[in-house]
Amino acid sequence: MEKKDKGYNRRDFINNGIRLALGATVAGTAAFTLSRSATGKDYVWQIDPFKCTQCGRCATECVRSESAVKCVHAFDLCGYCDVCSGYLKPGAKLETGAENQLCPTAAIQRKYIEEPYFEYIIDEELCIGCGKCVKGCSAFGNGSLHLQIRHDLCLNCNQCSIAASCPSDAISRVPADEPYLIKGDFTKGEEKG
Amino acid sequence: MGLLVLTGVVSLGWWMVRDPVSEFVTSEPGMDNRGAGAVIADIDIGAYFESMKVVESSLQESWPRFRGASYDNICRSPIPLIESFPKEGPRIKWKVEMGEGYAAAAIYKGFVYVLDYDETERADVLRCFSLEEGTELWRRGYYINLKRNHGMSRTIPAVSDDYVVTIGPRNHVMCVRRQDGAFVWGLNVEKEFKSEIPQWYSGQCPLIDRNRAIIATGGSALVVAVDLASGDILWETPNEQQWLVSHSSIMPFEFQGTNMYVYSASGGVCGIAADGPEEGTILWETRAWNHLVVAPSPVCLPDGKIFLTAGYGAGSMVLQLSKSGSGFSVDVLQEYAPREGLACEQQTPVVFEGHLLGILPKDAGPLRNQLVCVHPDDFTKVIWSSGSDKRFGLGPYMIADNKLFIVNDDATLTIARPGTSKYIELDSYRVLEDGRDAWGPIAVADGYLIMRDATTMVCLDMARER
Numbered sequence: 001m002e003k004k005d006k007g008y009n010r011r012d013f014i015n016n017g018i019r020l021a022l023g024a025t026v027a028g029t030a031a032f033t034l035s036r037s038a039t040g041k042d043y044v045w046q047i048d049p050f051k052c053t054q055c056g057r058c059a060t061e062c063v064r065s066e067s068a069v070k071c072v073h074a075f076d077l078c079g080y081c082d083v084c085s086g087y088l089k090p091g092a093k094l095e096t097g098a099e100n101q102l103c104p105t106a107a108i109q110r111k112y113i114e115e116p117y118f119e120y121i122i123d124e125e126l127c128i129g130c131g132k133c134v135k136g137c138s139a140f141g142n143g144s145l146h147l148q149i150r151h152d153l154c155l156n157c158n159q160c161s162i163a164a165s166c167p168s169d170a171i172s173r174v175p176a177d178e179p180y181l182i183k184g185d186f187t188k189g190e191e192k193g
Numbered sequence: 194m195g196l197l198v199l200t201g202v203v204s205l206g207w208w209m210v211r212d213p214v215s216e217f218v219t220s221e222p223g224m225d226n227r228g229a230g231a232v233i234a235d236i237d238i239g240a241y242f243e244s245m246k247v248v249e250s251s252l253q254e255s256w257p258r259f260r261g262a263s264y265d266n267i268c269r270s271p272i273p274l275i276e277s278f279p280k281e282g283p284r285i286k287w288k289v290e291m292g293e294g295y296a297a298a299a300i301y302k303g304f305v306y307v308l309d310y311d312e313t314e315r316a317d318v319l320r321c322f323s324l325e326e327g328t329e330l331w332r333r334g335y336y337i338n339l340k341r342n343h344g345m346s347r348t349i350p351a352v353s354d355d356y357v358v359t360i361g362p363r364n365h366v367m368c369v370r371r372q373d374g375a376f377v378w379g380l381n382v383e384k385e386f387k388s389e390i391p392q393w394y395s396g397q398c399p400l401i402d403r404n405r406a407i408i409a410t411g412g413s414a415l416v417v418a419v420d421l422a423s424g425d426i427l428w429e430t431p432n433e434q435q436w437l438v439s440h441s442s443i444m445p446f447e448f449q450g451t452n453m454y455v456y457s458a459s460g461g462v463c464g465i466a467a468d469g470p471e472e473g474t475i476l477w478e479t480r481a482w483n484h485l486v487v488a489p490s491p492v493c494l495p496d497g498k499i500f501l502t503a504g505y506g507a508g509s510m511v512l513q514l515s516k517s518g519s520g521f522s523v524d525v526l527q528e529y530a531p532r533e534g535l536a537c538e539q540q541t542p543v544v545f546e547g548h549l550l551g552i553l554p555k556d557a558g559p560l561r562n563q564l565v566c567v568h569p570d571d572f573t574k575v576i577w578s579s580g581s582d583k584r585f586g587l588g589p590y591m592i593a594d595n596k597l598f599i600v601n602d603d604a605t606l607t608i609a610r611p612g613t614s615k616y617i618e619l620d621s622y623r624v625l626e627d628g629r630d631a632w633g634p635i636a637v638a639d640g641y642l643i644m645r646d647a648t649t650m651v652c653l654d655m656a657r658e659r
Contacts (some may be wrong), residue, residue, distance in 0.1 A: 026533035079343050083392045083486060083505070090506030092483060095227070106220045115231040116342055139556045140505050140538070147369075 042096035042176035045160040049146035049183050053171035054131035054138065058147055061162045062129070069129030069162065071107070073121050074184030077144035082119035084110070086122055086137030086145045102132050124150070143183065151179050230600055234337070238367050238379025241316045241334040246324050248330060250303025254638040257301050259349040259398035259442050260490070261591070261636075266543045268593035268637040273657040276596055276608055277620040283606070284654040286626075286641065287327025291650050294346030297589075297633035298643040298650065300324060301352040301371065305636075305643060307650065308334075308359040310345035317361040319350065321374060324641055327652055333374040337363060343393045347440075349634060351401040356421045358406045362394035364438070366408055368421060377425025380408070388412025389437055391459070396440030396488055400454070402467065409456055411438035416456060416465055418473060428473030434480070436460030439487040449516050455491045457482065462491065464514070464521065477521040481528075482510050486523040489541040492549065498526065500572065504538025505553050506531065511572055527572060532558035534573030535565060539587045539632060543597075545611045548576065550597070552585045562586060564599065566613060579609075579616045589634040593642075593655075598635055604628025604646040604651075618637060625649055 036087035047058070047069065058069035070191035082094055087108050096110055099127065111119045122145075129147060139146040149162075149171075163171035247263075260266045263376040275283075292310035299306045305322040308626035318334035339345045339362055350359045352371060359367045364382035369375060382388055382588070388411035405418045405427055414429035415436055436458035443456045452467035453476055463478035471626060484507040492500040497514040511527040527534075535542065535551050547569040555561050560575065562584035568574035579585070586602030596619070597609040604625035610617040624644065625631070631646035640656025 011271075077544050081343070081392065085505055094221075095222040096220055096224040097222045101220060106218075110225040112227045115228055116340065119227060139554070 023177050043162060043173035044151055044156050044176045044179045045154060046174040046179060046181050047147050047149055047170055048170045048172070049143075049148070049178050051168050051169070052131070052134070052147055053168045054135035054147070056130050056132075057165050057167075058133065058162050059128045059130040061165045063155065063157060063161055064153060067129040067162075068149050068151075068155070069147050070124045070127045070150050070153075071123055071129065071131070071145055072148045072180075073120060073122055074144045074146065074182060075119075076184040077142045078120065079142050079144075081112065081141070082116055082118055082121060084118065084120060084137075085140035088136075090136075095101040102136055104128070104130060104132065108133060109175055120145075148180055148182065165180055221557050233381075233384045235384070236335050236337055236363075236379075236381055238335045238381065239333060239369070239376030240364055241314070241318060241332070241336060242374065242376070243332040244330075244374070245332075246299065246328055247325070248328060250323060250325065252303030252324060253638045255299075255301045255352070256636040256638045257299055257353070258351040258401065259297075259299075259569070259634065260541065261296075264444055266541070266591040266634075268591065268639065270640070272640040273495055273653045274592070274594040274596060274637075274640065274642075275657050276610075278608075278622040282622050283624060286325070286652040286654050287322075288649055288651045289322070289327060289329070291645060291648055292345055293341060293647050294344035295633045295645075295647075297348030297349045297631070297645060298636045299350045299352045300636050300638040300641075300643065301354075303633060303639070304330070304371075305652075306350045306352055306357050306371075308346060308348055308350055308361065310339060310362065312345075313578050315339070317346070317359075317365065317367075319357060319359050319367065319374070321371060324639065324652070331374040333367070333369045335361075335367070335379070337361070337365070337366065339363070339394075343463070343541065344630070347394060347633075348398045348598075351397045351399040353401045353421070356401070356458065358399040358401055358421070360395055360397055360399050360408065363390050364388065364395045364397075364400065364410075366406070366419070367408065368419075368424065377422070378419075378548060380424070382408065382412075383409045386410040386414055388415075391438055391440055392486060393440075395438070396442075397438060398442040400443045400445070402445060402454075407443050407454055409438050409443055409458065411436060411458070415458065415463070415475075416443065416454065416473075430465050430473050430475060434460060434478075435573065435579035442490045443486045444491050444493055446491075446499075448493070448497055448514060448521075451476070451516075451521075455493055455499060457487050457489075457491050459483075459485060459487060462501060462512070477514065477523045479512065479525075480521050481525050482512070488539045489537050492542055492544065494544065494547075494569075495611045499523075500535075500542065500549060502535070502537045502542070502551075504536075506556060507536075509534060509536045509572065529573055531556050532560075534571075534575070535567040540589050540634070542590055545592060545597075546613050548613050550590070550611065552587075552590065552599075559636065564590070564609075566616075576613060579618075583616070586631075587632050589632065589644075591637070592635045598637075598642065600631050600635060600644050602629065602631055604631040604644070606642075606644065624651060624653065 366380040415432035441457040453464040461480040502509040538554040564579040588600035590599040607621035628646040
């Protein structure tokens with residue numbers, strides 16, 4: 001029986017498939033590179049502090065443990081008050097005893113500066129991003145405490161799990177060259193300086 | 194086998210010896226290195242004086258103190274006021290720069306009195322202006338070094354025909370002659386009564402009742418009466434419970450034939466006899482209402498209900514005052530959180546046809562920052578609210594010519610129709626373009642409305658016809 005020449009055998013099919021896949025990869029990479037160089041932008045996730053409602057999910061929904069969300073303090077907005085609703089539980093004594101502190105991990109250090117001012121500093125090692133202090137500060141204070149995603153901790157997931165569960169749509173992608181949405185003017189001041 | 198046993202013994206020993214919480218730091222009182230407090234300075238009250246001009250006025254109406262002549266924030270002038278603004282905005286009669294703060298005006302027969310802080314002179318100064326022109330006539334005050342602490346000034350003078358009494362940020366009381374600012378007497382409350390200055394400085398507005406000034410002092414006395422002419426202390430209410438002064442102001446109240454002063458201190462609330470043989474003594478008191486920061490003043494209702502409210506999560510309490518035998522008793526009728534009913538952080542509610550109107554604080558849940566009207570029998574029952582698209586801030590509100598005037602934080606003035614069935618807004622206009630922290634109470638007299646933001650005081654001509 002005469003052997004039929006198919007002209008396109010299994011080996012050719014596999015070879016062509018590999019070439020096609022390689023070509024597509026090269027083309028895709030090139031297109032991706034071109035598109036990035038065209039916009040010049042990388043994007044990272046960040047919290048808009050003016051949309052944030054301090055629901056507490058930032059502490060529990062991040063894929064990292066502890067969360068990449070931390071409280072930051074806009075010192076230029078702070079009133080440096082003795083009665084700080086971001087530091088003290090409602091009705092608490094004006095002192096540093098644990099029973100008076102709002103923060104569950106004592107991540108806010110309170111320091112006396114001079115009469116009548118106190119400074120509040122966040123210890124990010126201890127902060128779990130629960131936002132309890134932010135809620136207190138926003139309700140009665142100047143709103144100087146607010147939450148931000150720290151990019152030295154954030155994995156920049158393709159889909160941020162906190163953003164997916166945020167009830168106020170406060171988390172979105174922002175340009176990587178302006179990765180923080182800090183309240184107040186002190187960061188702009190640094191740039192100017 | 195031996196090695197395994199040895200490893201186990203070593204591990205057990207390590208586990209028993211190791212302190213797993215060795216790196217923990219305990220949070221204890223005193224870790225903030227709090228200072229001993231500011232040294233009480235000797236202040237030469239009345240030492241500062243400047244006279245600029247002398248003018249006369251034929252105007253006769255007055256808004257002589259915090260919450261007006263009747264202590265209820267209602268202006269009863271017959272002069273009709275506008276209910277909508279002209280297209281170009283309200284008629285601004287005059288505008289004046291102020292030291293940063295919330296101190297507001299009292300008006301007396303054509304003259305405006307306000308206790309300002311002069312940041313250049315570093316002095317508390319009582320400034321007198323003509324109501325019609327805004328011309329500054331004289332200043333009387335005293336040099337005092339104040340640091341910005343959410344503004345500096347925050348009180349309203351009390352004015353009588355002859356005198357003006359002020360309370361400064363650090364509780365310096367000053368009495369001057371109304372017509373020309375001549376110094377009459379001064380009282381350094383912090384020094385004389387060994388009392389504490391409230392957080393963010395004093396917000397207490399003085400009270401003039403007959404020929405005396407009534408001042409809450411805290412410290413060695415709770416409240417004192419000072420003779421306006423001589424400055425002599427007429428009586429002192431003992432402060433056995435060591436209550437502190439709050440930002441709340443003393444409210445006169447006549448209940449079943451007894452005149453009393455109701456004061457919501459930091460520590461409790463009490464009624465003090467305002468006349469008769471017991472004058473100056475405590476008629477009733479309760480520690481049930483005890484909060485660190487209390488700014489609104491008590492609202493005393495004819496049936497003996499006393500509404501108390503405060504910010505910082507405190508919420509509100511309703512007391513029922515009753516006469517029992519020769520004395521009084523007081524019971525707690527209601528106590529609730531800010532999200533459960535009427536509560537206010539800074540301003541004192543207004544009573545309209547028996548209903549209380551007030552702006553809820555930020556922690557009041559879905560109704561936060563809305564103006565609400567609550568049922569007279571149950572202050573947790575909200576009859577109407579201004580709506581989620583009409584929220585306000587910490588600014589003042591009052592009633593004049595059957596219109597409700599509300600100032601938002603950004604100095605937007607809203608006119609609404611007060612009512613007990615629904616919120617009816619008539620108009621609103623942003624009076625100061627860059628307005629912020631417009632929290633100083635409103636004063637209205639002779640058709641003029643005075644309001645302010647953190648740094649500017651403005652007089653609006655609100656008369657429908659002039």
